[in-house]
Each structure stands twice: as structure tokens, then as C-alpha cells.
Amino acid sequence: MSDGNVVLPWLVIRQDDNGNRYRVGRYATRTEAQEVADRLDAQGPEHLYVVERTAASRQTQ
Known part of the structure; x- marks a missing residue:
């Protein structure tokens, strides 16, 4: 996903x-x-907070 032309492939996920x-x-x-x-x-x-790369950004590399 992107915001305009900026790609934001890294997520911060909260796990309870x-x-x-x-x-x-x-x-x-x-x-x-x-x-x-x-x-x-x-x-x-x-x-717990973890960092993950989006699946879509992994496919485009």
C-alpha cells in the first residue's frame, strides 16, 4: 500500500x-x-509490539 507515491511496507503490530x-x-x-x-x-x-513487512511488499521485490 502507499500514501501517494510513498510506499509504507513496514507494520507495527500489537499482540495481546x-x-x-x-x-x-x-x-x-x-x-x-x-x-x-x-x-x-x-x-x-x-x-507485545512487533515489526513485520507487508506480504504485498515482499512480492514486489
Whole structure:
């Protein structure tokens, strides 16, 4: 997916204790996404935040 001409292939996903997963945001670089995930992780142990690349962006490489 993209916003105009900007491709945002990196996702930050929140996973709760029951295994439910929610997309928190999309980012242009893995570094940017990881920084957001790290910041959210530091707020408390209630959820796990992970960085993933979108499946669509993997297919276009």
C-alpha cells in the first residue's frame, strides 16, 4: 500500500495476551517502525509490539 507515491511496507503490530493482533501503524523503513515499537513496548508489559513487512511488499521485490 502507499500514501501517494510513498510506499509504507513496514507494520507495527500489537499482540495481546489472547493472541489478538492489531495494526498500529505503517512506516517507510524498518528502523522507523522498530523505534515506534520500542517506544510502545517501554510503556508497559500489557502488549507485545512487533515489526513485520507487508506480504504485498515482499512480492514486489
